Amino acid sequence: DGGITQSPKYLFRKEGQNVTLSCEQNLNHDAMYWYRQDPGQGLRLIYYSQIVNDFQKGDIAEGYSVSREKKESFPLTVTSAQKNPTAFYLCASSIDKGGWQFFGPGTRLTVL
């Protein structure tokens, strides 16, 4: 599997610590997205970026932050302000803001 990668696959952190999830793509896609997947909740949009150095909040942005300094990279920071951070996090990209989305393999974050 290439194209879009997320690391690590599993991540454990203590409550109160910030943690950064990595998302990298080599598809030359302009747009990138972060979703959170919880059982019975489907996928909920956290943040998205349609171009380098620009990003917008999604439906559940509180407690999260992102940056888009390079086209290939869109890291997500889960801050201590996020009340329920334990979840499966999915990164996606699309060729432009109108294209269909490719998904990464996901990172499962567990906050102890």
Added chain:
Amino acid sequence: AQRVTQPEKLLSVFKGAPVELKCNYSYSGSPELFWYVQYSRQRLQLLLRHISRESIKGFTADLNKGETSFHLKKPFAQEEDSAMYYCALRGAGNTPLVFGKGTRLSVIA
């Protein structure tokens, strides 16, 4: 507001039986609809999109604007179809996809 509803959390069918996974949407304009699938231990992947009007792995889906539905159908289910299926919508302005909560399909041998 854009909303996608998948009324069934779990759908169990016998191998060889027809399958219909329901998807209804709420959107005032002309939407673009997608079906994504997530097999066990695999990443979420696009199954089909309504503008392509194609059949993938035997699945088809027709956009019914009158009923605001985009149901996924397959005439004969196979065990390898067991997976989580998500319906998604994109509205005008090329906004990010809005996903339903998903339906887990279990095909019983």
